[in-house]
Amino acid sequence: MRMALFWIFSVAALGSAVGVVGNVRNPINSALNLVVSMLALAGLYVLLEAQFIGLIQVMVYAGAIVVLFLFVIMLLNLRGSGAPNAETQPLVKLAGTALVAGGSYFLVRVLATGRAPWPDVDPDYGTTRAIGEALYGDYVLAVQVAGVLLLAGIIAAVVLAKKRLE
Amino acid sequence: MGDVSPFQFQVVAALIFMIGVVGVLTRRNMIVMFMCIELMLNAANLSLVAFSREIGDDQGQILAFMVMVVAAVEVAVGLAIIISLVRNRDTVNIEDASQMKW
Amino acid sequence: MALSTVFVALFIFALVLLVFAPIMTWVERKQSALMQDRIGANRANIAGITVLGLIHPLADVIKMITKEDTMPDGAHRFVHLISPFIAVAPAIISFAVIPYGGTYEMWGAKFTLCVADLDYGVLFLFAIGSIATYGSMLAGWAGNNNFGMLGSIRVSAQMISYEVTMGISVVALFMIFGTLRLTEMGLAQQETFRVFGFMEHLGWVARDTGWVNAITLPMWGILLQPLAFFMFLTALMAENKRAPFDTPEGESEIVAGYFIEYSGMKFGLYMMGEWIEVVVISALLTAMFLGGWALPWLSDKALIDFLLPRFGANIANLMAMVLGVSVFLGKVVALIFFQMLIRWSMPRFRYDQVMNLGWKILLPLSLANIVVTAIGILIVQEVVAK
Numbered sequence: 001m002r003m004a005l006f007w008i009f010s011v012a013a014l015g016s017a018v019g020v021v022g023n024v025r026n027p028i029n030s031a032l033n034l035v036v037s038m039l040a041l042a043g044l045y046v047l048l049e050a051q052f053i054g055l056i057q058v059m060v061y062a063g064a065i066v067v068l069f070l071f072v073i074m075l076l077n078l079r080g081s082g083a084p085n086a087e088t089q090p091l092v093k094l095a096g097t098a099l100v101a102g103g104s105y106f107l108v109r110v111l112a113t114g115r116a117p118w119p120d121v122d123p124d125y126g127t128t129r130a131i132g133e134a135l136y137g138d139y140v141l142a143v144q145v146a147g148v149l150l151l152a153g154i155i156a157a158v159v160l161a162k163k164r165l166e
Numbered sequence: 167m168g169d170v171s172p173f174q175f176q177v178v179a180a181l182i183f184m185i186g187v188v189g190v191l192t193r194r195n196m197i198v199m200f201m202c203i204e205l206m207l208n209a210a211n212l213s214l215v216a217f218s219r220e221i222g223d224d225q226g227q228i229l230a231f232m233v234m235v236v237a238a239v240e241v242a243v244g245l246a247i248i249i250s251l252v253r254n255r256d257t258v259n260i261e262d263a264s265q266m267k268w
Numbered sequence: 269m270a271l272s273t274v275f276v277a278l279f280i281f282a283l284v285l286l287v288f289a290p291i292m293t294w295v296e297r298k299q300s301a302l303m304q305d306r307i308g309a310n311r312a313n314i315a316g317i318t319v320l321g322l323i324h325p326l327a328d329v330i331k332m333i334t335k336e337d338t339m340p341d342g343a344h345r346f347v348h349l350i351s352p353f354i355a356v357a358p359a360i361i362s363f364a365v366i367p368y369g370g371t372y373e374m375w376g377a378k379f380t381l382c383v384a385d386l387d388y389g390v391l392f393l394f395a396i397g398s399i400a401t402y403g404s405m406l407a408g409w410a411g412n413n414n415f416g417m418l419g420s421i422r423v424s425a426q427m428i429s430y431e432v433t434m435g436i437s438v439v440a441l442f443m444i445f446g447t448l449r450l451t452e453m454g455l456a457q458q459e460t461f462r463v464f465g466f467m468e469h470l471g472w473v474a475r476d477t478g479w480v481n482a483i484t485l486p487m488w489g490i491l492l493q494p495l496a497f498f499m500f501l502t503a504l505m506a507e508n509k510r511a512p513f514d515t516p517e518g519e520s521e522i523v524a525g526y527f528i529e530y531s532g533m534k535f536g537l538y539m540m541g542e543w544i545e546v547v548v549i550s551a552l553l554t555a556m557f558l559g560g561w562a563l564p565w566l567s568d569k570a571l572i573d574f575l576l577p578r579f580g581a582n583i584a585n586l587m588a589m590v591l592g593v594s595v596f597l598g599k600v601v602a603l604i605f606f607q608m609l610i611r612w613s614m615p616r617f618r619y620d621q622v623m624n625l626g627w628k629i630l631l632p633l634s635l636a637n638i639v640v641t642a643i644g645i646l647i648v649q650e651v652v653a654k
Binding site for chain 1 (some may be wrong): 344347387388391392394395396397398399401402405406409417420421424425427428431448
């Protein structure tokens with residue numbers, strides 16, 4: 001069962017990642033493929049028993065970040081990215097595909113050494129409680145810094161995207 | 167976990183990362199390039215979470231969470247920059263933003 | 269997959285799709301009619317029998333299915349096709365984690381009246397709710413229509429703004445109950461607390477005074493966190509794009525906003541999604557704030573212990589289950605009535621008022637709520653520890 005789920009989610013993630021990159025007609029197609037990719041990755045996280053991270057992936061990435069992408073695409077009213085030959089030439093695409101193919105061959109063949117099996121983790125692994133206790137216990141400084149970073153990001157985004165008040 | 171080896175997760179993460187790299191290098195639409203950067207961040211997250219499970223320590227998940235936070239901020243600021251760029255130049259082709267090239 | 273889970277899932281499926289979804293169209297029409305001092309829709313009949321207008325949902329469905337399904341020129345076909353389903357699916361999936369009863373042991377099987385009793389139940393709802401944004405956002409864009417696009421932009425901005433308040437306003441409730449699991453929240457709300465207990469701790473009255481021990485209130489969410497209840501309700505209604513928050517839908521230049529290019533059953537799906545979401549909101553608020561499936565001052569355990577000597581274990585549990593489900597449904601119906609009341613009595617907000625409310629009023633209030641609740645919890649812990 002887990003093997004089947006893993007294959008389904010992996011193929012979905014990889015297929016939609018290719019869809020993000022290889023889609024020349026419309027940036028919204030790329031954005032929709034990105035959503036599918038995020039959701040498939042969230043499925044993989046839950047398969048890895050990282051429930052909290054999986055849900056946060058859906059909430060933050062698929063539910064807010066890609067919405068932001070779509071919002072910007074709609075706001076700027078981009079329908080199709082201009083001249084098709086402004087996009088990549090076939091030679092570059094071929095080079096890219098060769099890179100990915102070669103890289104995968106390298107990974108699968110050369111690095112496939114024997115790995116240890118999965119260790120047993122306590123049932124509390126990856127739950128909200130465990131992550132919360134770690135975040136607000138050991139890593140509370142990181143949380144505070146993340147808060148400051150988010151504040152800086154909000155201010156920067158508002159200032160940069162404002163229309164000039166002439 | 168059944169019969170899925172930890173290595174397979176790393177392969178998936180590496181493949182998504184490579185697809186993202188190809189996207190950033192070959193696409194000319196600013197927003198699609200940005201999406202490929204997000205793909206790369208996600209691939210790194212997947213690798214982190216898979217390793218975290220393999221070791222049994224949840225520090226990898228904490229780091230993945232921080233990566234998500236940083237990615238969210240980066241998207242917000244990056245899209246704001248893209249909006250102002252597009253408003254000024256009226257194009258999303260990144261080749262047109264080449265005034266600082268020597 | 270135990271048989272009990274299948275029963276539970278089938279029950280909620282039947283309840284939602286076969287009972288609530290059609291009834292909501294009738295409720296909308298009849299309640300608005302009663303509020304506006306008119307009769308409402310009552311002409312639809314089967315062989316001359318009109319049942320207070322309850323045939324109208326059937327007539328509506330037949331009308332919508334037989335209408336022509338238009339696909340505008342230059343529209344993105346695939347996205348136009350799947351957007352209604354992306355809009356409806358999160359509303360229906362949300363029912364999976366909402367408990368409509370407790371755990372009852374009958375005839376050897378344990379029936380937990382919650383389809384998926386997840387450890388992170390409420391977080392799942394928030395995640396699913398954020399996917400719902402796509403249904404509306406893509407709808408307006410896919411129609412190749414300027415008004416639709418404007419509606420899309422408005423709806424996406426509104427929905428992601430209120431997701432923030434939606435999450436933060438209930439954090440204080442999680443702090444008090446200490447769990448994200450909705451069944452546990454329901455069980456925690458069956459306990460009672462003494463209203464005047466603080467007097468005993470302050471030394472104003474002696475220990476174990478009769479009247480201090482007698483005046484108790486159930487630990488319902490709304491009594492512990494009244495501000496969070498109203499903020500959560502507002503945020504959820506704004507997410508649902510109903511009630512006074514339907515700027516994306518009704519306003520965009522008078523035309524129908526983001527589902528301007530939909531006709532027939534796809535339009536019906538959007539409406540259905542909105543109404544099912546109203547039921548989800550009511551069910552969620554009941555489970556978290558209004559004590560779930562239990563009557564006040566009557567916990568499940570006390571009820572079963574009371575009925576056990578008289579009727580035996582199986583029948584006692586069955587009766588408790590029936591009572592629990594009825595109480596839950598009663599509270600849900602009350603909240604649906606309340607939401608319809610708001611929808612038909614308040615004028616639509618202006619778009620900047622919506623954004624103002626979400627970011628400048630509700631978000632700081634919910635953050636202040638968390639701080640005050642944290643201080644309160646610390647004080648209570650200190651005092652009780654003495």
